[in-house]
Amino acid sequence: MKQTFFVAFMIFSLIVNAQKYTESTPFGFDVSRPNIPHGKIDTLVYHSETVGADRKTLIYTPPGYSDDTKYPVLYLLHGIGGDEKEWYNQGAPQVILDNLYAEGKLKPMIVVLPNGRAMVDDRAVGNIMAPDKVQAFSNFELDLLHDLIPFVEQKYAVLADRDHRALAGLSMGGGQALNFGLGHLDTFAWVGGFSSAPNTKLPEELVPDPEKAKEQLKLLWISCGDQDGLIRFSERTHTYLTENGVPHIYQVIPGGYHDFKVWKDNLYQFSQLLFK
Numbered sequence: 001m002k003q004t005f006f007v008a009f010m011i012f013s014l015i016v017n018a019q020k021y022t023e024s025t026p027f028g029f030d031v032s033r034p035n036i037p038h039g040k041i042d043t044l045v046y047h048s049e050t051v052g053a054d055r056k057t058l059i060y061t062p063p064g065y066s067d068d069t070k071y072p073v074l075y076l077l078h079g080i081g082g083d084e085k086e087w088y089n090q091g092a093p094q095v096i097l098d099n100l101y102a103e104g105k106l107k108p109m110i111v112v113l114p115n116g117r118a119m120v121d122d123r124a125v126g127n128i129m130a131p132d133k134v135q136a137f138s139n140f141e142l143d144l145l146h147d148l149i150p151f152v153e154q155k156y157a158v159l160a161d162r163d164h165r166a167l168a169g170l171s172m173g174g175g176q177a178l179n180f181g182l183g184h185l186d187t188f189a190w191v192g193g194f195s196s197a198p199n200t201k202l203p204e205e206l207v208p209d210p211e212k213a214k215e216q217l218k219l220l221w222i223s224c225g226d227q228d229g230l231i232r233f234s235e236r237t238h239t240y241l242t243e244n245g246v247p248h249i250y251q252v253i254p255g256g257y258h259d260f261k262v263w264k265d266n267l268y269q270f271s272q273l274l275f276k
């Protein structure tokens with residue numbers, strides 16, 4: 001009898017693990033394929049009234065981008081040690097997304113990779129934890145809403161409404177995405193926090209009106225590696241959302257640390273859900 005239970009348990013485990021496996025990223029998802037169409041990464045400069053300076057942003061346009069079509073936009077934010085090039089240098093978003101387009105798995109979208117440290121010297125140098133630098137991640141809210149989004153929307157062929165705007169980020173950028181996205185549901189309908197940092201507002205401040213959030217959100221994605229020392233910030237948000245009946249995806253990545261393995265996996269999965 002014991003043996004029967006053991007065998008049944010083993011079969012059950014295999015099925016559960018197989019499902020987990022198929023959910024995660026397939027081999028080669030982040031390896032550049034030469035024989036498929038490629039999108040384009042450009043560095044642009046916009047004037048920020050908020051900061052009082054010209055600021056850089058990277059922008060990825062999808063393969064076959066044309067001014068004759070209007071595109072939705074994902075704003076994708078970096079972490080405390082990064083800048084507008086962090087995703088590009090370490091996360092290969094252009095490779096991951098090119099590959100997804102080649103497989104027909106992605107709605108065509110523009111991806112904006114801003115510098116989320118809204119201050120005159122926005123480089124990730126010196127003490128990246130210095131209070132003025134941490135404060136600059138919070139100040140980015142106004143830069144994003146009043147300077148960057150209007151710039152993107154006059155420069156590119158963009159669907160300029162909440163249903164076609166997504167905001168996501170990693171760590172400090174995850175906190176920003178949850179704070180600004182959930183704080184401005186009239187601007188963003190798609191929100192994702194990857195391994196969100198301690199800058200994430202308390203859940204009851206993030207979502208003071210669960211009914212409104214339920215009505216307005218198209219997607220709320222929260223994820224974190226189970227080995228990440230910051231997981232409690234994702235967990236407490238998830239618990240509150242569950243208690244208040246706000247639909248969301250909560251993904252805990254087994255064996256996941258605070259690194260780009262997790263964030264690339266997140267981008268791969270999150271991007272496929274957008275604008276559908």
Ligand code: FER
Pocket residue numbers: 078079080081134170171172173197198199
């Ligand atoms: C902190 C720990 C981590 C913190 C920020 C972080 C502002 C951010 C980490 C990252 O962006 O990777 O105490 O305080």
